[in-house]
Amino acid sequence: MNLREQGVIITGASQGLGKAIAHTCIREGAHVLLCARDADLLESTRAELSAGAVAGQLVLAQTVDVSRPEDVSKLMEIAERQLPALHGLVNNAGVYGPIGLVEDVDWQEWRQAIEINLMGTVLMCRAAVSAFRRNGRGKIVNLSGGGATAPLPRFSAYAASKAAVVRFTETLAEETSDAGIDVNSVAPGPLNTRLLDEVLAAGPERVGEAFYERSIKQRDEGGAPLEKAADLCAFLLSARSDGITGKLISAIWDPWDQLPERLDQVGSSDIYTLRRIVPKDRGMDW
Secondary structure, three states: OOOOOOEEEEEOOOOHHHHHHHHHHHHOOOEEEEEEOOHHHHHHHHHHHHOOOOOOOOEEEEEOOOOOHHHHHHHHHHHHHHOOOOOEEEEOOOOOOOOOOOOOOOHHHHHHHHHHHHHHHHHHHHHHHHHHHHHOOEEEEEEOOHHHOOOOOOOHHHHHHHHHHHHHHHHHHHHOOOOOEEEEEEEOOOOOOHHHHHHHHHOHHHHOHHHHHHHHHHHHHOOOOHHHHHHHHHHHHOHHHOOOOOOEEEOOOOOHHHHHHHHHHHHOOOOOOOOOOOHHHHOOOO
């Protein structure tokens, strides 16, 4: 049980990947504080996950909108008061935002996606880092995705926010490098969650024919396993990953369980980071 007696906050934990991460953290021995916007669904999830906890293991829940500073402050007060100690944070809360060409989509919906995906992540990190500094250690895992590493037409708010989350993760890792805090991003792979349902409901006219066809194939083939991303998050929350920081790690493509054996190589290089490609990287001399 690699997270025994550790306190972990998980945002967006009422369903999908967040729920899977919470389940894995509980299995690994952590005390968890789950948060999401839907109070009824959150309580149902808390009750379900509590059934898998052992005696004395805490499974708490708090309704939170991570884009609201007052909600985040209240959540952190609850965490520091009710968890034995706060060791980890998983920023999983996120939305696709408006789907369509950037000139056509609703501006307020575009802005709200940035507020949830990016600003919500930053707000949670700001609050947690203060607690981690007092404790002398901490782990932060920020959920990113395909929008961070390649253009994602018709999902511009999602793509921009997720790329920003990765660069923020790299920056925060530098700022906290002397505080015993590790900060990483996770690309979970194509998941069959509510986000996929939104794509299919939007249809090919809004999401684009090629993306819609890929989504249909993903739905039919089952997508990436939720458990794979959840296991990676638990690994990054545990002491096994100590010293791995400022990285974007793919749950399905990267040999993340072997990274402790390659700590010197990973830590001293730009492996698993976002970087600009210049001509010489492609064998050109201009």
